Amino acid sequence: MSDAMMYIIWAAAIIGFAVLETVTAQLVSIWFVVGSIAGLVSALCDAPIYLQFLIGIAVSILALIITRPIVRKRLHTKIQPTNADRVINSDAVVVEEIDNIKSTGQVKIDGKIWTARSADNEIIPPNSIVVVEKIEGVKLIVNKK
DSSP: OOHHHHHHHHHHHHHHHHHHHHHHOSSSSHHHHHHHHHHHHHHHTTOOHHHHHHHHHHHHHHHHHHHHHHHHHHHOOOOOOOGGGGGTTOEEEEEEEEETTTTEEEEEETTEEEEEEETTOOOBOTTOEEEEEEEETTEEEEEEO
């Protein structure tokens, strides 16, 4: 394979991995961009093809090993528990009919009014007792007790 062809292959790999990284935005292929750059540099230094690929793979792995722990630490945000979590598995009283189709429904729990939706799409009349299954955004997902 000619040197010019290898330059094109490495340039295409750099562009391809960079585009993939841009599309996913999950730091999945950034290390392969770095490895492809190393492969291109080795091609420019007239390294044999097998050595170019070996260097490209080795640099990709090395970049992954060195930077992945740092990136993971920065990307993973801590979930802060809130007082709202304490209502899960608690009983609440329906103050407005819960109807998922009409997007209506409110419950009262701990003296506070919450928007509520039925977990199983059942219409739940006022004054019914429900159990809070989970919280989605600012809505409680409930089941009739």
